[in-house]
Amino acid sequence: MQTLFDQKTHKDILIRIDQLKENSKPIWGQMDVAQMVKHCQMPLLMACGKIQLSDEVGFFKKMLLKLYKPIMYNDKPWPENVSTSKDYKITGHYDLNVEREQLKIIITEFHNKALNIYWPKHPFFGNFKTDEWGKMQYKHLDHHLRQFGV
Template identity: 75%
Template sequence: MQTLFDHKAHQEILIRIDNLTEKSKPIWGKMDVAQMVKHCQMPLLVATGKMELSEDIGILKRMVLKLYKPIMYNDKPWPENITTPKDFKVTDQYVFAVERDKLKTTINEFHNKALNMHWPEHPFFGHFNTDQWGRMQYKHLDHHLRQFGV
């Protein structure tokens, strides 16, 4: 799987986002395109320490999730309709162009942290290194861009 810290992969993601329009329709899932670009900002904000999750998953679930941790950043694309954590669910209405621009800014801020050695602990999965964060964020964005056919 590519990493969002790679210049070529970073540019490819931004181009794919620019190929979205406010009329883009999902191939699967419930979010409209504005909700999707809002949703895609959230994991990046968690990675950069700008968003904390309020959902308390408990110690047992946390232990189970650690078994699934490699799936977050391995080379297999995420399947359609995977479960969305409560804090990442987006149901309100948003302005597509505004949220798309915020997403691109957030992606660029994340990309510029390629040399970061001090990442926050993920609230569900624990520690990720820089490469794992980059792969996971690329994989998440790719998942939702495929959802909207770009």
């Protein structure tokens, strides 16, 4: 499984992000390309401790989500049209070039945390190890870049 902590994978993701165009259309889903790029920043910002998700998930749903936790970082791509947390839903108009540069900055900041041992607790899935964070963040970005054909 690829990880954002790998130098080549990090570089490849940045190249793929640069291939996005204003007129890029989604193969699935509702977001336009700028909204998707903004959306992709959110999990990275959370992992880097810069934002927090609301913790409005009940006990039973948390237990169910923990059963799905390994899917977040295993070798299989995420399915199309997988639902997202309300905290990560993006609406409104965004400038692709501005959001792309912000995404590349936060990806690189995350990539530079490869030796980090202190990660915030995910409010839905609990604790992740460093390698799990790297795989999960790669899978999320890959999912959305595939959504837009890059």
